[in-house]
Amino acid sequence: MYEIVAREDFSDSTFLLEVKYPLLAKAARPGQFVIVMSNADGERIPLTIADFSPERGTVTLVIQAVGKTTMEMQRRCIVGSALYAMVGPMGKPSEISKMGKVACVGGGLGVAPVYPQARAFKQNGAYVIGIVGFRSRDLIFWQRKFEDVCDELIICTDDGSAGIKGLVTDGIAMAVDKHPDIDEVIAIGPPVMMKFCAEATRARDIKTTVSLNPIMVDGTGMCGGCRVSVGGEMRFCCVDGPDFDGHQVDFDELMRRLTRFREDERAALERWQRNPGCRLEQEPTASE
Amino acid sequence: MAKKTIRNIPQERTAMPVQEPKARVRNFSEVALGYSLAEALNEAERCIMCPQEPCVKGCPVEIDIPGFIQKICDQNFRGAYDVITDTNLLPAICGRVCPQESQCEQVCIVGDHLEPVAVGRLERFVGDMAVAEGWSNEPDIEPNGRRVAIVGAGPAGIACAADMAKAGCEVVIYEALHRPGGVLSYGIPEFRLPNEIVDDEFGKVIELGVKVECNTLVGRLFTIEQLREKMGFDAVFIGTGAGYPTFMGIPGESLNGVLSANEFLTRCNLMQAGEFPYKDTPLHMGRKVAVIGSGNTAMDAMRVSLRLEAEEVHCLYRRSRAESPARAEEVDHAEEEGVIFHWLTAPVEILDDGNNNVRALRCIRMELGEPDDSGRRRPVAIEGSEYEFEADMVIYAIGTNANPIIGQTSNLELNKWGYIEANEQQRTSIAGVFAGGDIVTGAATVILAMGAGRRAARSMKAYLGILDPVEMAVSDPERPRIFGIDARQRNYRRVRVAA
Numbered sequence: 001m002y003e004i005v006a007r008e009d010f011s012d013s014t015f016l017l018e019v020k021y022p023l024l025a026k027a028a029r030p031g032q033f034v035i036v037m038s039n040a041d042g043e044r045i046p047l048t049i050a051d052f053s054p055e056r057g058t059v060t061l062v063i064q065a066v067g068k069t070t071m072e073m074q075r076r077c078i079v080g081s082a083l084y085a086m087v088g089p090m091g092k093p094s095e096i097s098k099m100g101k102v103a104c105v106g107g108g109l110g111v112a113p114v115y116p117q118a119r120a121f122k123q124n125g126a127y128v129i130g131i132v133g134f135r136s137r138d139l140i141f142w143q144r145k146f147e148d149v150c151d152e153l154i155i156c157t158d159d160g161s162a163g164i165k166g167l168v169t170d171g172i173a174m175a176v177d178k179h180p181d182i183d184e185v186i187a188i189g190p191p192v193m194m195k196f197c198a199e200a201t202r203a204r205d206i207k208t209t210v211s212l213n214p215i216m217v218d219g220t221g222m223c224g225g226c227r228v229s230v231g232g233e234m235r236f237c238c239v240d241g242p243d244f245d246g247h248q249v250d251f252d253e254l255m256r257r258l259t260r261f262r263e264d265e266r267a268a269l270e271r272w273q274r275n276p277g278c279r280l281e282q283e284p285t286a287s288e
Numbered sequence: 289m290a291k292k293t294i295r296n297i298p299q300e301r302t303a304m305p306v307q308e309p310k311a312r313v314r315n316f317s318e319v320a321l322g323y324s325l326a327e328a329l330n331e332a333e334r335c336i337m338c339p340q341e342p343c344v345k346g347c348p349v350e351i352d353i354p355g356f357i358q359k360i361c362d363q364n365f366r367g368a369y370d371v372i373t374d375t376n377l378l379p380a381i382c383g384r385v386c387p388q389e390s391q392c393e394q395v396c397i398v399g400d401h402l403e404p405v406a407v408g409r410l411e412r413f414v415g416d417m418a419v420a421e422g423w424s425n426e427p428d429i430e431p432n433g434r435r436v437a438i439v440g441a442g443p444a445g446i447a448c449a450a451d452m453a454k455a456g457c458e459v460v461i462y463e464a465l466h467r468p469g470g471v472l473s474y475g476i477p478e479f480r481l482p483n484e485i486v487d488d489e490f491g492k493v494i495e496l497g498v499k500v501e502c503n504t505l506v507g508r509l510f511t512i513e514q515l516r517e518k519m520g521f522d523a524v525f526i527g528t529g530a531g532y533p534t535f536m537g538i539p540g541e542s543l544n545g546v547l548s549a550n551e552f553l554t555r556c557n558l559m560q561a562g563e564f565p566y567k568d569t570p571l572h573m574g575r576k577v578a579v580i581g582s583g584n585t586a587m588d589a590m591r592v593s594l595r596l597e598a599e600e601v602h603c604l605y606r607r608s609r610a611e612s613p614a615r616a617e618e619v620d621h622a623e624e625e626g627v628i629f630h631w632l633t634a635p636v637e638i639l640d641d642g643n644n645n646v647r648a649l650r651c652i653r654m655e656l657g658e659p660d661d662s663g664r665r666r667p668v669a670i671e672g673s674e675y676e677f678e679a680d681m682v683i684y685a686i687g688t689n690a691n692p693i694i695g696q697t698s699n700l701e702l703n704k705w706g707y708i709e710a711n712e713q714q715r716t717s718i719a720g721v722f723a724g725g726d727i728v729t730g731a732a733t734v735i736l737a738m739g740a741g742r743r744a745a746r747s748m749k750a751y752l753g754i755l756d757p758v759e760m761a762v763s764d765p766e767r768p769r770i771f772g773i774d775a776r777q778r779n780y781r782r783v784r785v786a787a
Contacts, residue, residue, distance in 0.1 A: 002503075023509055023510070024509060027508065027509050027510065032508070037466060041560075041566070041567045041568060042567075042568045043559065043567075043568040043569040043570075044466075044559070044569070068565075068568065069568055084466070085466040085502070085503045086503060087464060087465075087466070087503040087504070087505050088505060088508065088509070089505075089508050089509065090505060090508060092696070217551060217554050217555060217558075217559065217569075218464070218465060218474075218554060219464075220464050220465075220505065220531075220691060220693055221531070221532045221691055221692050221693065222474075222531035222532060222533070222550050222554065222688075222691065223533070223547075223548060223550055223551035223554055223555075224532075224533040224535070224547070224548040224550065224551055225547065225548075225551045227535070227541075227542070229542065234535060234537070234541070236532075239532075239692050239693060239696070253542050256542070256544065256644040257542060257544065259544065259644070260544045260572065261570040261572055263572070264564065264565075264570035264571075264572055265570065267565060268564070268565045268568065268570070271565050
């Protein structure tokens, strides 16, 4: 139903899926996300849209295989297969304001979804500084794509094997030193990264927008699992976000809430890893 | 046969056979098992066929209740099904989840002297028989070329879709979740409403030629305005519901182990988290569960908790049992199953175990003061009565608000709480766009939503200029009269005059 038309593996844990859903590809805007189910017994997982092409009628997702569901997807989502469900575009689109100068910061899984934002700002006439972080040189992806839409691109690697040695926050420090007139920083990545990006810009009071990724079920405002504290108020990420003012977000609370199902996730993964190939053998038997 | 009177009918209301509490808390099978044939016949005899028929007026969709009960008495069950499905396509669902005690059964004349006729149980009996026998009534549908979009595959949308399809329109239902049914699928648990029943009765709507597009988020994928202007729909019905959960704003609500009843029930019902890890959605069930609130949703959450082997399940409600908004039967069932009720109790803080998990609640005792706007006595905190109450899972079931996406993405007029403004004909501020159910009224019942969906269908037909025979008669200002007699009042007898 939601056919996978292309796939690319960036590393042994990160992979890209291009999924056919022409209406969604036409409606999607930077900053929005989708919820997918890989199979009928699967869980609903939110994924930020990494790219979309109305021409090809496809939506691109970049997925990191970290748990049972994503590892199973890494194994099974081959070109020609299909997802059981994909719904979206969810969340409010990012506000691509008419800023003069912006820094688009992506780390880990956030590298991909920050790309459409960089592209949109570029199309709006902004001066775009891309700051992307990877562990090492061989994990870098989309460098050309970023170079095409960024006026400057700062690549940060943990081991210094490419670009500067350091974290994206070091890249932000570099950028703001060189460009004191940066109007806005957009940061997408793991919560801890976004937290430190927001800290890095707080002193200079640079508007910093982050894209949150809490646990959710329906994505339409009905479960409340994705509630986050922003400026002391409870907000639902799925319908009030996913973009929020990074200086107002309680990241520590978000990170605590992301551990809600840690034990269950670990158990599911271990169980799956014992016999990853076959779903049938995992069904309960009469004696169980 | 002698005319039935209060004196000669069976005096006792026929009891509903149920699974024993001890057995049922260990399974997800239905609690209420349904009438046997003999039980249904016995209960049907209790209807005295009063001419006033107050029950019909008491029913939001005006089922011809004495009509179908008479068919049961005649042992013409297929006939009973036909009578019900004239106005209600989903008898097996409504027989289970309607609050009959405050509708048809509340106004039943028998109920003035004895227990009222068990209309809901009889409706369910007929509905279940139809499911078992595979009956369905497909009317002759003559396509009229009109296209109607329905947003939300819940009770309101299903009811509106069925009526519009019967009228000959091409109907498409758009649903955001991966499964149709709305609250019937994600909210009401299996032991009150089996998924099989939902699938079967929903299947009858599909048989009318209605198309269902799941995984379609109207508002974001395309807007209400685009449906009308770009996608060629002549009319649109919005039945997106009110599922946005409310929290209290007390400290500790972000702790792990605190969740809304909607999240809890969605994980369990829609995503079948009870079967984790065979199914992928986790729940992380607590051992000592505290549910805040005492409505039907709270009862559902507590009874699911028991079935998922919580050791203790507690209900905290700031008013007393008398003010509990849940159906009395639901409270009784929950109590029988072992739920411990704490009336006149409100939480003021949720306490953590040092690891971001819930450890306990700090509660305060309440007493009832003067009546408030709702007419119920207002709970007032008793100073100095705070105490700690141990729990490792806290479920909020204190109400919901409008689902926000349509409001965020259209120019529809909303009221100050975010519900869509619609008049008695369910018309919204945009011509050709109708709305009904919880998204207009706020959280209510399945049958009220279905009633609104049917009302919307009636005014949609008027808007589209589709006149079916019954509507024509009603909407015709100049009623056809024969010798000054209104043919539809049926207050005359036709006689054949010899030539």
